[in-house]
Amino acid sequence: MRYNGIEFDAIVATPGAGKSHLCDKYPDIFVDVDELRLRCKYYVPDGITRKELEKTKWNRPFKRRENNFIEEMYIRLDELVEKGKVLICAPHDEATNYLIDRKIRFCFVFPKDDMKDDILLRLKNRGNSKEILQENMKNFEIFQKENKQENKSVLHYQFGKDEYLEDILKKFGCDF
Helix, strand or coil, rough: CCEECCECCEEECCCCCCCCHHHHHHHHCCCEEHHHHHHHHHHHCCCCCCCHHHHHCCCCCCCCCCCHHHHHHHHHHHHHHHHCEEEECCCCCHHHHHHHHHCCCCEEEEEEEHHHHHHHHHHHHHCCCCHHHHHHHHHHHHHHHHHHHHCCCCEEECCCCCCCCCHHHHHHCCCC
């Protein structure tokens, strides 16, 4: 993928950008690293959907695995990258460290400063709990400051109202 002459092979995007939607719509192209991370970290029953997983935030009912889930996650991600999959994740250390360790160039996508209410609505419409909504809104300005200071990506892109990851990638010239 490329934007303004800058090539990248993965995407790190903040909550509300449309990561899950893109991964659901184009599973042959994109991999939701956050879901894979969760499935490596916990014993998640087969057949549970991403939407059902989303509802377990802040109260994971699954038993945590005793092994080093990061090592297992890295092995599985290596296999997916070998198959040509595009990794999409939130800015979790385990995921971004994988990209950095493997020297995978990534684009960092986060909202413009005036998007607080829009992000709240997106998270609400997605069915997030009150705790998640409160945490994200309480820390919006702090997250924005951190997002702007992020320096491991090859490209930053701030999205605005009515703009989602799928729209952004199409704007970049990606053809799905």
